[in-house]
Amino acid sequence: MQFSPLISALIDAFKVLPGVGNKTAQRMAFHLLERNREGALNLSKVLHDAMEHVRHCQRCRTFTEDAVCDICASAKRADSGLLCIVESPQDVLAIEQTAEYHGRYFVLMGHLSPIDGIGPAEIGLDTLAEQLAEGGINEVILATNPTVEGEATAHYIAQLCREHGMTASRIAHGVPVGGELEYIDGNTLTHAFQGRRQL
Amino acid sequence: MQFSPLISALIDAFKVLPGVGNKTAQRMAFHLLERNREGALNLSKVLHDAMEHVRHCQRCRTFTEDAVCDICASAKRADSGLLCIVESPQDVLAIEQTAEYHGRYFVLMGHLSPIDGIGPAEIGLDTLAEQLAEGGINEVILATNPTVEGEATAHYIAQLCREHGMTASRIAHGVPVGGELEYIDGNTLTHAFQGRRQL
Numbered sequence: 001m002q003f004s005p006l007i008s009a010l011i012d013a014f015k016v017l018p019g020v021g022n023k024t025a026q027r028m029a030f031h032l033l034e035r036n037r038e039g040a041l042n043l044s045k046v047l048h049d050a051m052e053h054v055r056h057c058q059r060c061r062t063f064t065e066d067a068v069c070d071i072c073a074s075a076k077r078a079d080s081g082l083l084c085i086v087e088s089p090q091d092v093l094a095i096e097q098t099a100e101y102h103g104r105y106f107v108l109m110g111h112l113s114p115i116d117g118i119g120p121a122e123i124g125l126d127t128l129a130e131q132l133a134e135g136g137i138n139e140v141i142l143a144t145n146p147t148v149e150g151e152a153t154a155h156y157i158a159q160l161c162r163e164h165g166m167t168a169s170r171i172a173h174g175v176p177v178g179g180e181l182e183y184i185d186g187n188t189l190t191h192a193f194q195g196r197r198q199l
Numbered sequence: 200m201q202f203s204p205l206i207s208a209l210i211d212a213f214k215v216l217p218g219v220g221n222k223t224a225q226r227m228a229f230h231l232l233e234r235n236r237e238g239a240l241n242l243s244k245v246l247h248d249a250m251e252h253v254r255h256c257q258r259c260r261t262f263t264e265d266a267v268c269d270i271c272a273s274a275k276r277a278d279s280g281l282l283c284i285v286e287s288p289q290d291v292l293a294i295e296q297t298a299e300y301h302g303r304y305f306v307l308m309g310h311l312s313p314i315d316g317i318g319p320a321e322i323g324l325d326t327l328a329e330q331l332a333e334g335g336i337n338e339v340i341l342a343t344n345p346t347v348e349g350e351a352t353a354h355y356i357a358q359l360c361r362e363h364g365m366t367a368s369r370i371a372h373g374v375p376v377g378g379e380l381e382y383i384d385g386n387t388l389t390h391a392f393q394g395r396r397q398l
Binding site: 002003004005006007009010013014016017018019024026027028029030031032033034036037039040041042043044045046047048049050051052053054063064065066069070088089090093109 | 201202203204205206208209212213215216217218223225226227228229230231232233235236238239240241242243244245246247248249250251252253262263264265268269287288289292308
């Protein structure tokens with residue numbers, strides 16, 4: 001026995017969500033059917049609209065429903081002469097929440113990973129090269145993740161910057177503020193020592 | 200800074216799902232935007248259809264898009280003369296998967312909970328009384344959850360059955376098969392002793 005065709009289809013459809021298996025999908029389906037049909041209809045509508053209209057910003061490649069995202073459209077941001085390279089739109093949000101950085105972004109939407117067939121073109125480095133050639137940028141800040149792929153991507157882009165006679169910097173890696181030294185992994189501690197600054 | 204309006208709306212819309220907060224909703228939204236727009240469009244469509252068309256079976260109150268669900272429509276099931284009372288459609292699935300029971304069901308879609316304003320009418324006991332009066336049922340099996348509310352509901356329905364001169368039985372509660380005695384809670388053990396049977 002199975003649930004009725006429409007309910008089975010709904011449970012299957014929920015499995016496209018990350019980390020959602022059969023049991024969770026069932027719980028979601030019945031929760032919405034029992035308690036929140038209005039919210040579900042709204043989700044259905046917004047989901048459809050977002051999938052149809054959200055595309056990449058022509059300048060920084062982040063997700064937006066406009067041709068150019070709000071940050072790229074801001075003249076103040078362009079005037080700063082700063083360009084921060086990140087891997088994902090969520091990284092942009094994290095940096096924006098610090099309210100410390102006021103330049104533009106370039107969102108790679110991934111990182112170099114030749115084994116998966118992701119080369120420079122797939123992460124938009126041709127667009128980035130054009131922007132570097134255009135001028136108006138004084139410093140490129142590399143804020144890719146401190147993983148093997150993120151580091152490789154940062155080095156590749158640093159090389160690209162050098163070719164365009166541009167300064168590239170990497171964000172600091174070290175002991176997180178509020179962290180306790182004894183619980184920090186050796187790799188991070190090594191970075192912290194290598195990146196030490198004179199007081 | 201926030202994401203673009205449509206993306207923010209999508210993240211908010213995902214929060215209607217049980218156990219989904221801001222961070223998970225973000226992950227879901229970006230996962231679908233980046234990797235599975237087709238699956239997301241399908242989810243949107245099925246979700247809409249299900250919310251519009253799924254209603255309660257006229258006989259057993261489970262969810263179905265037809266007037267009467269498959270189980271209630273089956274003549275074989277009606278012939279068995281058995282009626283099993285459960286709290287939710289998921290309970291029906293669990294019992295069906297044992298392939299041991301071949302009667303009909305009655306799905307309460309909840310349990311008696313006067314403190315939340317859920318009385319006999321809210322869990323369809325008027326419909327159940329009509330079905331008991333109609334005849335054709337030899338035994339009512341009470342398979343509500345072994346919680347305080349589930350037990351209270353079972354006792355209430357057993358009373359209803361007595362009024363209609365019907366046999367009501369309660370499923371056995373005791374040590375789960377494969378369970379180890381030393382790890383079973385006292386309440387369950389008490390039930391296991393009270394429910395002992397002669398060999």
